Amino acid sequence: MNKDYTKKFQHEIIKIHILITASCFVFILCLYFYMDYFYNGAFINFLQEFFGWDFAHFALRNQRTIIFMIIMMVILLNSIIVEIYAIQKISRVFSQIQILFQKDDQRIVLDESLYELENDLNALKRESIENEKKAIDEVQHKVDMIAYLAHDIKTPLASVIGYLCLLDETPHLPEDLRHQYTHITLEKAYRLERLINEFFDIAKLNQTYSPLHLENIHLLYLLEQMKEEFYPLTSQKDQKIDIQVPENLIVCVDAQKMARVFNNILKNAFHYSYEHTIIHIQAYQDESYTHVVFENQGDTIPPDKIQNIFKQFYRLDESRNSSTGGSGLGLSIAKTIVEQHHGFIKVKSENQKTSFDVMLPRHEL
Incomplete structure (x- = not known):
């Protein structure tokens, strides 16, 4: 916070100083103009009555010294009063x-x-309470998700074991049944793989906050490598990945973590793209950032859902039994990693096209 919270407080202290100083000045003027009456008359009589003639005679002979001491005492009293007032204010702040x-x-x-200061402290308190509640909800959601996954794994695993037992125990099974059982077993194995991957996503969530290991990498080579890794998936829906990235474009990133970002975005594009479509990847630079844009063709994401798309455990398809999507952590992890790199990630969806813009600061080691 760069605000000067004490500016108004300082002005108030200065006003009190000026007020007391003005009062002291008036007192000294009165003392000066009515010296004979106040000092030589009433004041000396007062000293004589309470302290005796000797002390009164001393004060009468050392008039300038006594007046100087009175002025210094008034100035000291001024400072003491202001300090007490300021201390009371500060003590209230601490309490x-x-x-x-x-x-x-x-x-x-x-x-x-x-x-x-009062407003900002109250805002900080509200934010702290909200963050704590959010953290508790996220932990609970994580526990629930693990419980759901553990329960869901049992079903495809039991099916895989059951059909494999049939294939193993029935050597003369008709070819059409053998093919049918093998196909069902493969589908259940794929389902089991997806559930296990969701466990890995939850485990990766804690690894996201580890320190960065920055290095200069060729963006095109990293994306080409990922394109090859996704070929078995994209071929299932007759999809293609088109990369339009300058060969000499260098980015300074943690290669493993940035690969996870691109992997999660490509997974999302694969699951929600139409069949027989192309996933486009483009990159360009402006004055401050390197933009890596992933665009796929699929159902337009509604505005109310696009606002929550980077939240942990949020899924566009809320059904846990759906074959699309995963644990709802992929895009949240991607956003966290990009922000670790002091970058941004934006999403736009309209006219059956969805694009993710990963913005990475331009700098090299």
Whole structure:
């Protein structure tokens, strides 16, 4: 926070100083103009009555010294009064700051001169409570997801074992049945693989926050490597990946983590693209960022869903039994990694085209 919270408070202290100083000045003027009456008359009589003639005679002989001491005492009193006032204000701030750590709806209340600080502290408290609730919800959601996955794994695993037992125990099984059982077993094995991959996504969530190991890499080579890895998947839906990236384009990133970003975005594009379509990957640079844009053709994502697309465990298809999507962590992990690189990731979906723009700061080692 770069705000000057004490500006109004300082002005208030200065006003008090000026007020007390003005009062002291008036007092000294009165003392000066009415010297004979106040000092030589009433003041000396007062000293004589309470402290004796000797002390009164001393004060009468050392008039300038006594007046100087009175002025210094007034100045000292001025400082003491202002300091006490400031200390009381500051003590109230410290006492109210304790409320910042209380997990309730009690507001922090400070003096009017510290109004901006009061507002920001209350906003910080609200944000802290919301983040804590969000963290608890995420942990609970993670536990629920693991429980769901553990339960769901049992079904395809039981089917795989059952059909394999049939194939093993029935050597003279008709060819059409053997082919049917093999196909079912393969489908169940694919389902089992997807569920296990979701477990890995949840495990990777904790690894996302590890330190970066930056290096200069050729973006085109990294994307070409990923294109080859995705060939078995894209061939299932007769999809293709088209890469339009300059060969000499260098990015300074953690190669393994950035590969995970591109992998998660490509998985999302594969699952939600139409059959017989092309997934386009383009890259270009502006003054500050390198843009890597992934575009696929599929159903337009509604605005209410696109706002939540980077949230943990959020899935466009909310059915856990759907063959599309995974644990709902892929895009959340991608966003976290990109932000670790001090970059941004944006999504746009319209006219049956969805694009993800990964923006990475331009710099090299």
